[in-house]
Amino acid sequence: MSTNYYLPEDQAPLPPKHAEVLTTCCDYCIVACAYKVYRWPIGSGNGGTKANENAFGIEFPSSPLEDWVAPAQHNVVMHKGIPHNVVITPNKEAITVNTNGDSSMRGGLIAQKCYNPKTPTRDRLTTPLVRMFGTLQPVPWDFALEIAAEVAKHVIAKHGANAYSMKTFSYQYIENTYAVTKFALRHINTASFTFHDTPSDVTSTPGFRDAGFDNFGPSYDDWASAETLMCCGTDPYETKTILFTQHIMKGIQAGMKVIMLNPRETAGVTYVKKMGGLHLDLYPGTDTVLLGAIARIVVENGWEDKEWLENWVNNKWESDSGFGQGTRNTPWQWRTTWGKFQTKGFDDYKKWVLSQPEYELEAAAELTGVDATKIKQAAEWIAKPKEDGTRVKASFGIEKGFYWSNNTGNTNAISSLATICGAGGREGRVVGRFGGHQRGGRRGGGLPRNKSPEKVPGRRRRALDTDRWLVSGHTRFAHVVGTTWIQSMSGSQGLQQKFQELVVNNPNQVRSYDKQEIIDSLKARADSGGMVVINQDIYLRNPIGAQFADIVFPAATWGEEDFMRANGERRLRLYQKFYDAPGDAKPDWWIIAQLAKKMGFDGFDWQNSNDVAEESSRFSRGGRKAYHMIKVYAHKHGHTLHEQLRLLGADGIQGPTFINDKGELKGTKRLHNTEMNPEMVKERYGENGPGAANMVNKKMTHFNSQTGKVNLQKHPWSLFSDFWTWLKPKEEELWFSNGRINEVWQSGFDDVQRRPYITQRWPENFLELHPDDAKKRGIESGDYVMMYSDRVAAHKDTILGVGGDDFQFSKLMENGHIELSKAAVTAVAIVTPHIKKGVMYAMFIDMRQPTNALSARVVDNISGNYNYKMGVAKVKKLGESQYKKEFRSMSFAPRNIA
Amino acid sequence: MTTNKESAVEHKKCMLNRREFLLYSGASAAAVSTVTLFSGTAQAREARVVAYPRKLITRLSELQDNIPVDFKYPDDGKNSECMLVKMGGVEAGGGIGPQKDIVAFSYLCTHQGGPLQSTYKVTDDQRTLGQCPFHLSVYDLRRHGIIVSGQAYQSLPQVMLELDGDNIYAAGLMGLLFGRNQNLMEA
DSSP states (O other): OOOSOOOOOOBOOBOOTTOEEEEEEOSSBTTOOEEEEEEEETTSOOBOSSGGGSTTOOOSSOOTTSOOOOGGGEEEEEETTEEEEEEEEEOTTOOSSSGGGOOOHHHHTGGGGSOOTTTTTTTBOOSOEEEETTEEEEOOHHHHHHHHHHHHHHHHHHHOGGGEEEEEOSOSOHHHHHHHHIIIIIIIOOSOEEETTOSSSOOSOHHHHHHTOOTTOSOGGGGGSOSEEEEESOOHHHHSHHIIIIIIHHHHHTTOEEEEEOSBOOHHHHHHHHTTOEEEOOOTTOHHHHHHHHHHHHHHTTOSOHHHHHHHBOOHHHHTTTTSSOSSSSHHHHHTTTTTSOOSSHHHHHHHHHTOGGGSHHHHHHHHTOOHHHHHHHHHHHHOOOTTSOOOOEEEEEOHHHHTSSHHHHHHHHHHHHHHTTOSSBTTBOEEEOOSBOBOOOOSSOOOGGGOOOBOTTSOBOOOOHHHHHHTTOOSEEEEESSOSSTTSSSHHHHHHHHIIIIISSSOOOOOSOHHHHHHHHHHHHHTTOOEEEEEESBOOTTIIIIIOSEEEEBOOTTSSOEEEEOTTOEEEEEOOOSOOSTTOBOHHHHHHHHHHHTTOSSOOOSSHHHHHHHHGGGGTTSTTOOHHHHHHHHHTTOOHHHHHHHHGGGOEESSOEEOTTSOEEOOSOSSOTTOOHHHHHHHHOTTOSOTTOOOOGGGTSOSSSSSSBOOOOOOTHHHHHHHHHHSOOTTOEEEEEEOBTTBOTTOTTHHHHOHHHHHHOSSOEEEEOHHHHHHTTOOTTEEEEEEEEEEEEEOOOOBOOSTTTTSHHHHHHTTOEEEEEEEEEEEEEEOTTBOTTEEEEESOOSSSOGGGGBOBOBOTTTOOBOTTOEEEEEEEEEEOGGGTOSSSOOOSOTTOO | OOHHHHSHHHHHHHHHHHHHHHHHOSTTOOSOOHHHHHTTSTTOOOOOOOOOOOEEEEEGGGOOTTOOEEEEOSOSSTTOEEEEEEOTTOOOTTOBTTTTOEEEEESBOTTTOOBOTTOEEEETTEEEEOOOTTTOOEEETTTTTEEEESOOSSOOOEEEEEEETTEEEEEEEESOOTTOSBSSOOO
16 A cells, blocks of 8 residues: 655666567556557667667667666566566557557556555565465465355255355456456356446447447547547546547547537536536436436427438337237347337427427426536537538547446437437447546456345346345355446445345354364355355455455456456457566456366366456457457467467457458447448458358347337436436535546546556545535635435345336335435535535545545436436534645645646 | 855755755645655656856846736746746745745747747736637636646746845746756857
């Protein structure tokens, strides 16, 4: 752990001519910028300032935008047991992602991620741990694995596969996610499975899926080629920096107007405004109403794209044609609650939008808190035809600030608005997610949804909610891979209390040195209604590892193994191993393989990560980042899949991949490419179309719907308004939202906890408060404040829905399924006009002050996702923090200084 | 400027004093030495002895509130553009003068060397440099040039100042200047 006592260094070594150069990409945000690792042995001589004396081949001092080594970009690591210098800097040769060799602060400092016992990374897990007599004690791999395997087998045999709950990252490299899902879904076959960011294994953007949009269809340069870009629920500058600085910013400089939907005005929003853009500063959870009002203005004025609607949107008969499985009883019907979303085409949609009182301009302005003239302006910018009658090219991008509040309603609304404006798969008119973490998922098995005991009214099984399953006492064995489980979920303090009760407060604790007795104690705990926890991670996380895990497996990560992954434009690259993992830490695929073998499963005899990648490739076919053809191409040329990706270098290749009739490997710039002409088809697939192992499906040239055209859907506010109205601030409460902050990635295990400079910037969680709200409460910047609530709602029961509205919030409340509990989180106040009045904002998972404690543990009643970005809390001053009067750390300057 | 003050021995004394000052300025000042405080941690290190020149920049009596003065430091070579500003009575970490409001910083963004000239801003009681025209980084001049928002790899290098009568001297640097591998490079 680092502290905020930090002295800047004033020198850095330059890599010498003899440094080895390896390519990799940043480990953090979706964009995955290309980096170079320069590695040379300690004592072999550093580079000089003359061009012929250093590995960059340039003169120092270097000029702006040229290579440079900041002190924090240097580290010392072990490579094959010998200490080496490494310098990790953005790859100036990158021509696609981080053009100009740009970098974010997070990636720019990634050299600090490497394990070095002289730095705050010294507490990396280096050996397996088993909790005995209340202490996690180092043990050999076999000892830990055998205990885990015996207890796991027992739990599955006695309590069923669903008693084995797997909570795992969805993104931390293709090799690992394939191994984890093969183990949990194919072999254990548990329905109690989900990823790090959702309680159940469901789609993140239900509206996109039902409309037919892939989340990641566009290329990064597409986001710069619109005339108007609407960004919903994110400032890309803060959370996917290079997409903004190298792509969107260039578009803005060339005249693209940007509309931002966000209750905060951060640096990117400020820049957009300065360049003539629009900021729609709405209250949390009101996006559906705002977009509904905009859609209403569009159709009232007849500004819809008639040609697009005619050619690419389902009419009455097409809407009703199901997924080729008959018109009824399809997943779409189950999700859409029997007609609440389905339309008979545009005219039906228009009639519906005009009939919704919430979407009348004045009503919407009142509810969303956005000025009516700005709403009108937005509608004009995205849809009003120009004087010569031609259309504005508008693109639409969303991220979690948007889709994690009214998940289904918001994503339906944006899909429909984009569609009536003519956006889809064409240049300058794209629809997609901007993205959060990188795309490293590859499933090695399917979720056995029919084994889920959850059922929603009128529909079939819904993916099991692992939090509710655990809270109701059905989880006997929790296997947690690379996530905190608790702080990253919602209503998290209540969830933590349940872990405590099931694990620590259970009388069956390990009080023995004998392996069999240890196994027996843990089996007895599971049998008595308690829970056993195993955890794979790179650091001992609190509380999941430090307080709850019975067994901890040390994982190897970025730079410590060859891994592959894609970014938010489906671009696949190899992340090369360049140094030794600390101690006995092993990659997650290896840990899973050993556990699987000890449990008696076959198919886990991989020798290295390339073996895993090659086995997984055939399951990628048909997917957005299909990489199977890279393997086919590699084998044809005598390479492995990983070697081929390494040869593809900094720019990699965009999935899905193909081999054309000339034997050339081809990628895919854009999905749903409705503008593909015969020449482009020939170039990609060859004279006679796709052959051999190439697999081409609808999403390449059409949309992911039953017909290949877009489903235009309704987005009723009424399905959500009971919850929103119940939640909205009462008396002294304020809205509370949370999210990422530019300087910190994800839960901060690297940066905010182990990078002194970032620790200095953000030593604790903060709370942004509008000056008017602060003044009323006597709060100033630098004060310690407490956010607290006595009405954090939690849905506590696993139930079967029978009546149509059984999962509606008001009905759950009426039927006693909602429990209200208290939560409290402290923070350092930042009083700033860049947050909307009436709204507060903090970082989403600071481990010491986890703010998801204040959001409801109640899922979206259609999709099953949490609405993390919406909470309410009271706030009061506790006293002054040390940061108020000293000048060393934090900053109370607003983020909207242009 | 005297030859005595430019000597390394004299300078080291001066550096440590200033480092302590920078570290403990403000409410949490404590009478312990740097080495004791950080011993056994990654941050434990002796202040490096570098012979920064002592250079006359301007005079206190000539400074106008919130009007930056440009100068070059530590030499006249590449990437030495700096600014000094009296921040209108707003106290800052490392600030000198009766109101501790005079500070000086490098003009080169520590992200990719973008020019921060003409970006000095007064926002209520905050004082900042930025947005950088390249990638929008903003720095907090009250807090040793720490990043407010942006992509920088470190705080903006702060020029250490000394007030001698009415004369203001630059006498050292905290942090590495963009483009250099050490602040004092051989010509």
